[in-house]
Amino acid sequence: MIKPRAETVTRWLVSGPPFAFLFVFFALPSLIMVVASFRYPGEFGGLAPFVAARPGEEAGLTPENYQVFFGEWIYFQILAKSFGVALLTTLVCLVMAYPLALLIARSPKRHRDFMILLVVLPFASNFLVRVYAWMIVLGDQSIFLRPVNYVLAQFGLQPLSLLFTGFAVIVGMVYVHLPFMILPLYTNLEKHDPALLDAAQDLGANTWSRFWRVTFPLSLPGIFSGAALVFIPVLGMFAIPEILGGKDDWMVGNMIKEAFLGTRDWPFGSMLSIMLTLAVLGVAALAAWLAKKGTARA
């Protein structure tokens, strides 16, 4: 069947603007970045010209940045550590979010909206303010830490210091990203037919079996989307390691930020961004594939 003209026009009117926006502000910059990653840095930041003004000047395109990345262990290590932090954060978020999402999904309908409101309430205050607040909570003078350190001192032990450690980074990451795990899980769990649990119980399943054989497998699509929503932003995060972490807790996001704003080596920063984007795309593709496999049956 040939689509009527008016319908085609409407379709373009509706989908055109977002397409144009994404093209100008996402596709083009990405392309510029790809090209930039193959160029030389300018003397005072920015990029060196394409054509050498003086003989012997570095100009044109070079694979040098990628050679540095693949030639040194440290970059791979930092990228791997970023993956580790993202994975750990995702797991902690999942373990913490699942019981809460289940509790909300099984609460009476009239309470659910209020509980969801509480989950998203932290978004009402600024992200940086919330992360800085953790400096006070985890700091050496924190009312939580002082009694602990007092007790430790009585036994002649070294005081505990939490701020500027990997632990503080994970705490901050989990705190900021927890709602992104709770919401998709809740959306999934809330749709489960309660008759399925009745049927499972009727057929001899105890509480444990009902969870692992019915609720959990049916919630896999929710787990996958929640995991993607936590894992991907954490991978590129630089603010939390910078505020709550020490020098050893740098992630790939910190390196990118440092390349652009610190050493002003734009091509190197671009190269790191592209490597990170490729890694994220890889993970997203894997998650989408797993989620599709999960939903195909549900």
Next chain:
Amino acid sequence: MALLEIRNVTRRFGALTAVDEVNIAIEAGEFFTLLGPSGCGKTTLLRMIAGFDLPDAGAILLDGRDMAGTPPEKRPIHTVFQSYALFPHMTVSQNIAFPLRMAGKTTDEIRAKVKEALQLVHLEEKGAQYPHELSGGQKQRVALARSLVNRPRVLLLDEPLGALDAKLREEMQIELIALQRDVGITFVFVTHAQSEALALSHRIAVMNAGRVEQLDEPSKIYGLPVNRFVADFIGKCNILNADVIDASPSGLKLEVKGLGGVAAPAREGARRGERGVLALRPEQVRIGAPDSHHDLKNHFTGRVHDLLYIGDITTYIVELPNGTRIEALLPNSAPGRATFFEIGDAVRIAWRHDAGNFLRDE
């Protein structure tokens, strides 16, 4: 001793008494039906038998043992849910294997029993499919196979045919009867469809407002309803207000308002001067030309007010001179049937002196 005994069971939800002092004893191997309009308490009673709900008073006994402390997963009672409640992430075989796995059966045993169960419901080919790939009738069969596979003592069926279309429902009714006979498991069937209850059951408990109104065989429920509710709920019924003029062991003489004297079958305990209704099934009422049916004791003339041709039979609504309307059925294959009566035609309606039931006001 009855297999399943419901003893003085009461269940209240706030001010509402959903189940009110119900006593039922169900024998082993029986196809027993709880029949009633929605909200009559039949589903609440079923949930209490399954263990999802507990009685406020009274007890439910299986083999003489009180089930009060036994959770649903420990009761040898399985339920076929109205929505089937098949696990969407499991294949048909995995669904049927579920209760066997929960019971800790070995893999070999599970495989053999699942195969047997699939054969029982004629779904040998569908074992590897997922529930969403099946039709309504097939899902229904999987739900039945899953509930029967580890041989419960009692199978509860909660309006299992409600979601099927009319033709399929009739097929499934026949299959259910055969299945129950084959497996020999006690079925407790809940429905609001009276024709389904009459067709399937060995015995029926008609429920209304949390109480059992009548508990008997289908033919007794239909033929000898004990009160106006049962008469009205099961099948169609002409309900005529009547006073008892004379009562004798051979029959009753009634004064029906607007009709005059009517002869009715004897009713135990009916006394002269009592008020009540005469319940008369449409198929008991003959209809003919104004000069016909002289041989029947009760006959009255009237006019056809309306008629409904439904293929095998025609339903006539006849209005008597005083305005009373009586429904009569005429099989379209009746011998000597030549003419149809039209709206406005003068007709005679008649019924035997032993037709109908006098139901005293309570």
